[in-house]
Amino acid sequence: MIKQRRTFTPEFKREAACLVLDQGYSHAEAARSLGLVESALRRWVNQLQQERGGITPASKALTPEQQIIQELEARITRLERERSILKKATALLMSEDLERTR
Numbered sequence: 001m002i003k004q005r006r007t008f009t010p011e012f013k014r015e016a017a018c019l020v021l022d023q024g025y026s027h028a029e030a031a032r033s034l035g036l037v038e039s040a041l042r043r044w045v046n047q048l049q050q051e052r053g054g055i056t057p058a059s060k061a062l063t064p065e066q067q068i069i070q071e072l073e074a075r076i077t078r079l080e081r082e083r084s085i086l087k088k089a090t091a092l093l094m095s096e097d098l099e100r101t102r
Contacts, residue, residue: 014062016041017048 008016019030020041027045031038047057051066061067 010060010062010067013044014048017044017062020045021048 016030016034016036019025019034020027025033027038027041030036031041034041044062047059048062051057051061051063056066056069056073061070
């Protein structure tokens with residue numbers, strides 16, 4: 001029998017981490033009550049602490065603010081890529097136009 005990996009929403013992860021950070025549960029208590037592996041909960045707690053400190057994570061963000069930051073960073077990256085393509089296309093068209101006038 002193949003054991004499937006469970007997935008959790010960022011909201012669930014944030015709420016689970018808040019049990020430890022804001023409500024005073026221990027990692028073990030919170031993990032046991034939610035049916036989680038303690039190492040996963042510790043990872044989420046560390047990530048939430050970093051996000052609250054203003055550090056944007058490499059993985060999917062837990063806080064709404066960091067989620068917005070990640071979306072905007074992805075949009076900036078896409079727009080910069082498109083701009084680069086347009087600059088190259090313009091340069092190519094300009095060079096072809098110069099060849100025709102000679």
